[in-house]
Amino acid sequence: MRISVIIPAHNAAPWLAEAVASIHAQDVSAEVIVVDDGSADATATIAASLPGVRLLRHPQARGPSAARNTGADAATGTAVLFLDADDRLLPGALAHAAACLTATPDAAFVYGAHRRVDAQWRPLTPLVLERCEPDARLAFLATNCVGMIATALFDRGKLLAAGGFDEGLRNCEDYDLFLRLAIRWPVASHPHPMAEYRIHGTNASADPARVLHAAWAVQARHAPADTAGRAAMAAGHRRWARAYALSAWRDNAGLPLPRIAGQRWRMARLAPAASLFAAAIWAARRVLPPAAFASAKRRLTGTPAPGHVDFGDLDRATPVSPNFGYDRGTPIDRWYIERFLDRHRADIRGRVLEVGDAAYSRQFGGAAIARQDVLHAHADNPEATIVGDLGQPGLLPEGAFDCIVLTQTLMLVWDMPAAAAELARALKPGGVLLLTVPGTSSVDRGEWGERWYWSLTGASVTRMFGELFGPDNIAVTVEGNVYAATCFLHGLAQEEVNAAWLERADPAYPMVVTLRAVKPGASAGT
Known part of the structure; x- marks a missing residue:
């Protein structure tokens, strides 16, 4: 994926160099286009002096929408990001955005988190992320989920097909574009920090x-x-x-x-x-x-x-349900897990491995599965075709599987890096790993409690699997917030809580972390 970063710039001389520097500091290279929108200061001179910058000019100011459209028309990337000249990207932003867009190729755009800072880059707010899943159209009808345009990476073809930015709008032109795209195509979000929005008293908003x-x-x-x-x-x-x-x-x-x-x-x-x-x-x-x-x-x-x-009914030292909520309905973690698998059901095909049993493979893969394997720790499990500890090198056949489904299991393996390497080794080139792990959770009171070693975060999953599959081949999502975590710890079921509140993602309160990882190489079907 080639990325073009477009900076619309009108009288942006005081800030432009910092914005460009934040692009060059990324671990993914990008084409940098500065569109000087009729500036009366040294914006064009500064842009021309910066290495790796392609300068385009409007003789007269036409507004940020026109500047962005000019940049998008001229861009050579298949994906474009728009960075205002007084803001900056955060480290790793382009890599995380590219990975998310690669994992959701039908999406018109993907976006991540941002924070507001003052003129000296001092934080004014924590990271902000408002998720749009599962229905981006409804989410964007209610609000601008993105919040800051520099957090969004666009599929350039879909952006141009939708007509780009409406140049007749002077405010909320980005929201108008997001909504138009969300009505026509899917949209996805990811939890990674993308950019800082600088408040300096002269912002357009x-x-x-x-x-x-x-x-x-x-x-x-x-x-x-x-x-x-x-x-x-x-x-x-x-x-x-x-x-x-x-x-x-x-x-x-x-x-x-x-x-x-x-x-x-x-x-x-x-x-x-x-x-x-x-x-x-x-x-x-x-x-x-x-x-x-x-x-x-x-x-x-x-x-x-x-x-x-x-505290009401939660003013107690024992949970409402000690069994994750199974006795009350659908456990909240399972609600997140099953939505994740449903979004990626097309990956569950060919030869599939699931751990524990094959229930999710049957539910979401069905007839697309040519051969089903089950890994279990105990040989007395009737579904098991492979028995052993996932952390054991060589346990799985090498390059054998088109898809591996691993839900809420990795925390039971003492040597998690070895298990992650074994999963990568067992996939065919182009094969897909669909993995979920717990963040905030009670520990199983039954047979698995003695082996429940770990809880994970989005950062730990990203680092562990990014090193194995490459950062462009993974998409990590952090599900949950303080409300979801509190309800889940008490064993409340999804059916008895406010589902709309479960949608709000707060990376500070990870409840379930999901990963879709694709092994580099030819597609599984070739």
Whole structure:
């Protein structure tokens, strides 16, 4: 995959060199295109002086959408990423994005996490990632899941087929593009940090009322006819009103008073109910003692003050269910696992190996399986065709399998690197490993408890298997958040919790880590 990174630049002289440096620092090479959009400063001169930069110019400013389209038209890469001149990519960004796009070739674009920083690159927020799976259309009707355009890597062919950016839009042109693409093609996300969004007081999105109006207009132009789509859009309408109203009353450090007042007045006219809520929060913070403000904030937002958390049915030292939730319905980890396997059911074909039993192979592979093998630790398992410890070198036949399905098992192997190497060795060139491992989990109370050695993170899975398969051949996803982890630890079932909250991914609370890895070489069918 060849990647082109396009930087639209208008009067970007103070920042451009840092943005370009962040591209050159990647461990995946990329074509760098700077589109000078009618700058009156030294932007073009600086761009021309930077090594490895291809400079394109608009004699007069036409806006960021036009600059991005010019860059996309001229790019030679099969995939393109747009980096604003005042932002920068984080280490490993292009490699992780390329791996995700390779793993989901039907996707119009893939995206990862970002964080906001101040003018000196000091973090203002933790990493932000809002997942769009399993239904990207509904997710983007509700909100801009991407949040920062530099986190998105686009399939250039699909980008151009959709008409690129709408040059008539001056705000939310990226959201308009994301939504148009999500309506036509799949979209995928990954948990890896992609970029930093620098807040310096002159950002194009500095006027919350203007941006909110533009976001609502984009939603309206793509208004769906179906009930689910209308509900998603209505929820997003309310959510954005409150978020931008809070921004108008909060994000104003260093702005002159008339500008602050103007922003708040415009917001009040546009979203009166949300503005009243935001003003109440702002006023309470200033007139109430800290303890009283915390109490008021809890009533307004649902965030409890210290010492006032209501644990309810979870106020107990023992779990609701000691059996992962099997006795109550579908365990939450299995919900994540089965969605992952369903997304990649086309990989489960030919000669397939599953560990423990062949239930998932039968469920998701079915008739596409030509030969089924089962690995088990005990010879008395009637389905077992291979018996032993996966960490034992040479246990599996070399280059034999088109697909290996390994769910919630690797943590039972003491020598995990050896097991990972054995899995890679056993795949045919082009063969696929579909793996899931636990992050946050209770330990089995039965026969496997004594062998439950490890919990893993997205970083550990990425490093372990990236070294074996190559970073471009793996796609790692971290599922879960604090809500999902809490419910799962107590043994609540998926059917009795808020499924919408399970969708939100927070890499700080990994519950299930999934991996799709493809062994380099010819496809399994050749």
